[in-house]
Amino acid sequence: MSWRRALYLLPLVLFAALAVYLFQGVAPGRDPQLLPSAMIDKPAPDFALPELLGGGQLTLADMKGQVVLVNFFASWCVPCRAEHPVLMTLSHDLAVPLYGIAYKDKPEDSAKFLAELGNPFRRTGLDQNGRTGIDFGVYGVPETYAIDRDGRIRWRHVGPLDQAAIDHELMPLLHRLGVP
Amino acid sequence: MIIELGHFALILALLVAILQSVLPLYGAQRNLAGPMAAGRMAAIAQFVLIALAFATLVHAYVTSDFSVANVAENSHSDKPMLYKVTGVWGNHEGSMVLWVLILSLYGAALAWFADAMPPRLAARVLAVQGMIGVGFLLFILFTSNPFLRLDPAPADGNGLNPVLQDPGLAFHPPFLYLGYVGFSVAFAFAIAALIEGRLDAAWARWVRPWTLASWCTLTVGIAMGSWWAYYTLGWGGWWFWDPVENASLMPWLSGTALIHSAIVVERRGALKSWTVLLAILTFSLSLVGTFLVRSGVLTSVHAFALDPARGVFILLLLVIAIGGSLSLYAWRAPRLEAGGLFAPVSREGALLLNNLILASCAATVFIGTLYPLFLDAVGGPKLSVGFPFFDRTFAPLMVPLLIAVAIGPLLAWKRGDLLGALQRLWAGFAVAIAVALIGLYVTGGGPVLAVLGLALAAWVGMGAIIEWSERVALFRAPWQESWRRARTLPRAAYGMSLAHFGLAVTVAGISASAFAVERIELMHIGQSIPLAGYTLRFDSIGKHDGENYSADSAGFTLLRGDHVVATMAPERRFFPLQQQTISKTAIRTDILADVYLALGDPDGKGGWAVRAYWKPLTPFIWLGAIIMALGGAVSLSDRRWRVGVAVRRAPKAALPAGD
Numbered sequence: 120m121s122w123r124r125a126l127y128l129l130p131l132v133l134f135a136a137l138a139v140y141l142f143q144g145v146a147p148g149r150d151p152q153l154l155p156s157a158m159i160d161k162p163a164p165d166f167a168l169p170e171l172l173g174g175g176q177l178t179l180a181d182m183k184g185q186v187v188l189v190n191f192f193a194s195w196c197v198p199c200r201a202e203h204p205v206l207m208t209l210s211h212d213l214a215v216p217l218y219g220i221a222y223k224d225k226p227e228d229s230a231k232f233l234a235e236l237g238n239p240f241r242r243t244g245l246d247q248n249g250r251t252g253i254d255f256g257v258y259g260v261p262e263t264y265a266i267d268r269d270g271r272i273r274w275r276h277v278g279p280l281d282q283a284a285i286d287h288e289l290m291p292l293l294h295r296l297g298v299p
Numbered sequence: 300m301i302i303e304l305g306h307f308a309l310i311l312a313l314l315v316a317i318l319q320s321v322l323p324l325y326g327a328q329r330n331l332a333g334p335m336a337a338g339r340m341a342a343i344a345q346f347v348l349i350a351l352a353f354a355t356l357v358h359a360y361v362t363s364d365f366s367v368a369n370v371a372e373n374s375h376s377d378k379p380m381l382y383k384v385t386g387v388w389g390n391h392e393g394s395m396v397l398w399v400l401i402l403s404l405y406g407a408a409l410a411w412f413a414d415a416m417p418p419r420l421a422a423r424v425l426a427v428q429g430m431i432g433v434g435f436l437l438f439i440l441f442t443s444n445p446f447l448r449l450d451p452a453p454a455d456g457n458g459l460n461p462v463l464q465d466p467g468l469a470f471h472p473p474f475l476y477l478g479y480v481g482f483s484v485a486f487a488f489a490i491a492a493l494i495e496g497r498l499d500a501a502w503a504r505w506v507r508p509w510t511l512a513s514w515c516t517l518t519v520g521i522a523m524g525s526w527w528a529y530y531t532l533g534w535g536g537w538w539f540w541d542p543v544e545n546a547s548l549m550p551w552l553s554g555t556a557l558i559h560s561a562i563v564v565e566r567r568g569a570l571k572s573w574t575v576l577l578a579i580l581t582f583s584l585s586l587v588g589t590f591l592v593r594s595g596v597l598t599s600v601h602a603f604a605l606d607p608a609r610g611v612f613i614l615l616l617l618v619i620a621i622g623g624s625l626s627l628y629a630w631r632a633p634r635l636e637a638g639g640l641f642a643p644v645s646r647e648g649a650l651l652l653n654n655l656i657l658a659s660c661a662a663t664v665f666i667g668t669l670y671p672l673f674l675d676a677v678g679g680p681k682l683s684v685g686f687p688f689f690d691r692t693f694a695p696l697m698v699p700l701l702i703a704v705a706i707g708p709l710l711a712w713k714r715g716d717l718l719g720a721l722q723r724l725w726a727g728f729a730v731a732i733a734v735a736l737i738g739l740y741v742t743g744g745g746p747v748l749a750v751l752g753l754a755l756a757a758w759v760g761m762g763a764i765i766e767w768s769e770r771v772a773l774f775r776a777p778w779q780e781s782w783r784r785a786r787t788l789p790r791a792a793y794g795m796s797l798a799h800f801g802l803a804v805t806v807a808g809i810s811a812s813a814f815a816v817e818r819i820e821l822m823h824i825g826q827s828i829p830l831a832g833y834t835l836r837f838d839s840i841g842k843h844d845g846e847n848y849s850a851d852s853a854g855f856t857l858l859r860g861d862h863v864v865a866t867m868a869p870e871r872r873f874f875p876l877q878q879q880t881i882s883k884t885a886i887r888t889d890i891l892a893d894v895y896l897a898l899g900d901p902d903g904k905g906g907w908a909v910r911a912y913w914k915p916l917t918p919f920i921w922l923g924a925i926i927m928a929l930g931g932a933v934s935l936s937d938r939r940w941r942v943g944v945a946v947r948r949a950p951k952a953a954l955p956a957g958d
Contacts, residue, residue: 127632130576131625138618140669197539200532204880207900235819235910237900 160273163189163266164254168244171221171229177244182266186296188217189264190240190280191252193224194232196260202279203236209285210239215265215298219243222252222260265289267296302367305355306446309396312348312403313436315341319406319429323422335422339410342425345432346400346407353387353400356445360387366452369393369445375458375876377847385469386459391593392445394472398589399435401473401480405509406432409484416505423491424484431483434616442609461848461874461881467527471520475547478517479585482550484509485557486582489575490624493631498575503565506578507558508935514554515931521547522924530884535815535895535912537920540689545668546588549661553581556657558931559650567639567647567712572632573654579628583621584661590617642714649707649715656700663692694748701755701806704799705762709769723769727761742814752810760803767796794934798927805923811916821906831913833894834858838866840907848872850883853898853907857887869898893917 167178182189190206192199210217219240221229226245233243246252255264255272265274274292276284323338325331356369360383365371373390374383382389388397406428413421439445462468488506492498524547529537538544557577563570590613641647667688705727709720721728734757738750768774770792771784816831827836839854855867867885874881885896892915899908 124633127572128629130580131622131629134621134625137669138614138622141614141617197536197541231819235899235908237908 159275160271162270163264163272164251166244166246166251166254168220168246168251171219171226171233171243171245173242177218177220177242179270181242182216182218183270184268186215186268186293186298187266188213188215189220189266190217191220191222191246191255191257191260191262192229192232193222193260194228195224198279199232199261200236202261203239205280205282205285206239207237209280213293213298215293216241220246220251222246222257223249265292265296301355302359302364302446302448305352305359306444308348308355309352309436309440309446312345312352312399313433313440315345315348316429316432316436319345320426320433321429322426323429324426327419327422327426330419332418335418338422338425338429339413342403342406342410342428345429346403349396349400349403352446353396356393356396357384357387360384363456364452365454365456366448366450367445368447368449371449371453371456373457373459375456375847377876378459378464379846381466381469382459382464386463388472389459389463390445392439392443394476395435395439395443396445397473398476398480399432399439401476402428402432402435402483405481405484409487417501420488420491420495420502420505423494424487427487427490428483431487431620434620438612438616442612458847458874458876461872461879462531464847465527465531467523467530471523471527474516474520474523476520476589478513478515478520478554479547479550479589481509481513481516482554482578482582482585484513485578486624489578490627492575492635493624493627496631496634498564498571498635500565500568503561503574507561507565510554510558510561510578510581511931511935514551514558515928515935517547517551517554518924518928518931521551522921522928526921529917530886531881535817535897535910535914537812537917540667542668543588545664546584549584549664549668550581550588552657552661552664553577553584556654556661557581559657560654563647563650567641569639569641569647570651570654571635572628575632575635576628577654577658579621579624580661583617583624584665586617586620639713641712644710644717645715646707646710646712649703649710652703653700653707656696656703660693660696660700663696664689667692697806698751698755701759701802704759704802705765708762708766708795708799724762724765727758727765730761731755731758733757746813749810749813752813753807756803756807756810758803759806760800763796763799763803766799767792790937791934794930794932794937796930797933798930801923801926801928801930803923804919804926808916808919808921808923811919812914814915815917816913818909818911820909820911821902822909823906828911830894830911831892832859833864833913834860835894835896835911837907837909845872847876848874851898851901853909855885855896857894865894867894867896869896871898871900888918890918890922891916 163179165179167176169175170177188209192202206217217240219233219242221243223246224232226247229243229245233240244251249257255262259277261279263276263280264272267273273296274288276288280289319338319341322334322341326334326336326338358364359367359370360374361380363370363374363376363383365374369390369392373393374386378386386393388394406425409421409425409428413425416424485506488502488509492502521544524544525537528539529535557574560570560574560577564574593609593613639647670688705724706717706720709715709723710717731754735750735754738753739745739747742750770788771781773781776784818828818830818835820828822828822837824837824839827834829835834857836856836858837853838856841852841854843850843852850870850872852868852870855869857864857867865887867887869885870883872881872883873879882897882899887894892913895912895914897910899910901907
């Protein structure tokens with residue numbers, strides 16, 4: 120086969136490679152909304168992040184002893200904006216504190232984002248290099264984790280939180296964890 | 300009963316589509332007139348049947364028949380009539396029916412115009428259209444059936460997402476689909492050419508109007524979507540690099556490349572196999588765009604409900620359609636070659652450069668969109684995607700493209716004179732430099748990239764004007780002569796000038812968004828804030844109820860000095876059914892700039908969060924898109940494409956075209 124002929128095969132070969140990836144995406148058992156089971160029920164990775172407002176440090180230890188929600192967001196992320204009203208409502212309605220982690224975002228942009236849309240978070244940490252995100256296995260922002268009293272990850276939601284996820288997954292979980 | 304009729308019509312349409320994909324193919328192979336004619340009748344029958352199925356679904360929505368599961372899930376009796384109708388395609392199943400309806404509309408239109416085409420080419424094109432129809436009708440009937448009943452029927456429905464209850468968005472999907480699906484025609488032509496092993500100027504002449512028409516509607520569709528995002532989402536942005544947006548941008552980019560490369564095939568007989576590949580890729584990207592988000596492989600704000608069975612089915616369809624056509628390409632395309640030769644600096648060379656850059660742009664968007672998937676495979680976050688990624692990759696690609704847009708049309712076919720073209724563009728260069736200097740002066744050395752963008756916009760716009768004046772010999776010939784030339788200049792030439800000018804307008808709008816002024820304030824009634832030379836006064840706040848929402852409505856006065864420029868009334872609308880609040884922005888525009896107001900949350904102590912923006916040239920973004928689409932439409936009205944003309948010319952068209 121001449122190289123010219125091979126050139127005509129190239130699009131097909133590239134597409135075949137792509138198709139393999141795509142099929143991995145819908146492989147049975149892989150739900151893009153779920154954390155790979157490895158992280159579920161494991162202790163949440165430890166972190167100590169500078170705080171967005173106030174200048175303190177936000178650490179995992181601060182969250183121990185209660186059920187908390189941790190939301191990774193960024194001002195450059197559109198779905199985060201779409202999700203924001205839901206977080207605002209959650210912060211009013213839930214007894215569970217909501218912590219924010221600004222992922223790969225400039226502090227001034229995150230601050231502006233929260234000033235503009237309202238701040239649903241009890242405290243917000245800055246993960247500027249994305250290190251904490253990597254430890255959590257963040258796959259894209261927004262992403263939300265529920266961490267129980269013992270500091271274990273119990274639930275993960277990839278993408279913007281919606282009412283269905285809250286009603287069918289989060290609320291039953293919080294109920295099981297004994298949150299009023 | 301009526302909805303069952305729709306279901307039945309859709310099943311019949313599937314059977315007809317099977318006939319359509321087999322009979323004409325057989326007829327074309329054996330050169331039998333009967334089966335080839337049957338294909339045309341099947342295409343028209345398919346359209347009638349799918350239109351019937353679609354009509355029954357619309358009927359169920361209009362009459363709020365909640366015994367139909369799809370209606371109960373997505374509609375509500377309190378919804379305004381307009382959104383009852385548009386709600387038909389506001390969900391996955393209904394939008395799929397709209398998709399095949401448009402596909403069959405194109406099929407029927409092809410059958411209608413088939414008299415003027417070589418019969419075997421027409422038959423093969425219709426057969427390929429039929430195959431696409433079979434695939435997607437199977438998909439609807441087996442995994443996304445909107446005709447299923449609920450028993451017992453609920454008293455009322457779930458309602459449509461309030462964000463989608465907007466006139467701009469209501470008509471955005473049909474335009475988008477007209478574009479996406481329209482590329483199936485170019486795809487079918489490409490496959491037919493590969494089967495025949497022959498591709499000539501007449502082929503390009505047949506493909507171009509269909510591609511151009513799809514490109515126009517896609518341009519309008521994308522513009523509508525972005526305009527909608529601008530005025531509803533309430534933070535003044537108009538493009539977010541969201542997977543669904545990218546999905547519409549990719550076929551637009553490769554479709555733009557296709558309408559340009561088809562010119563080279565038509566005029567010079569070169570770039571044949573590349574054009575065929577582009578036709579395949581453009582429709583493939585449309586398919587990927589429509590379906591990837593629905594397969595569950597990617598998540599997006601716009602995503603429809605997911606279903607794993609659906610994902611596998613979609614991927615199988617994609618693999619068969621794209622993999623099959625690329626295999627055919629690998630096998631048959633090598634024999635298409637032998638085109639006209641050309642020097643690198645020539646009209647062909649410029650169009651090829653355009654194609655390379657547009658294809659790279661499409662590839663960039665593709666990689667950026669699918670990154671989470673690749674990330675999964677390589678095992679770790681290596682890329683941060685979203686604005687940071689696209690700003691860094693897309694802008695550098697656009698710069699050489701924009702520079703070339705002005706030069707290309709001034710180059711001759713075969714061998715061009717670059718220096719001569721640049722000399723003729725001196726005025727454009729002067730204006731671009733002037734714009735850059737003024738921009739830097741006014742902004743005090745402000746955002747350099749934005750100033751560069753404005754200068755490039757001026758360059759492209761001037762390029763379009765200069766090219767047109769060259770053609771009519773403006774100021775070089777007596778004005779009567781120029782007038783005569785202006786009248787006899789082909790519509791296609793006007794179309795190109797308009798489209799390129801529209802691009803300049805859009806680029807200007809995009810670049811100028813960097814100069815926007817933003818104020819986010821907590822305001823009390825009676826308070827005023829300055830905004831880019833205006834004064835904005837908060838006058839009042841009131842409540843009112845709509846059909847399915849209640850709203851806080853604010854009254855603002857926009858003043859320049861003591862002179863009242865406008866009153867503005869942004870709202871916050873609360874939809875009790877979905878427990879969702881959306882912002883209804885108020886925009887006051889004078890085309891050169893928008894004043895944009897969004898009402899935020901109250902602080903409970905009489906203060907309201909207010910977001911106010913002054914956005915210079917922002918309306919240009921959509922104005923430019925409209926001009927581009929208009930350019931396409933004007934080009935489409937060129938007499939070369941008219942059916943009668945094409946019939947007369949078809950036999951001769953195999954000769955090297957040189958008109």
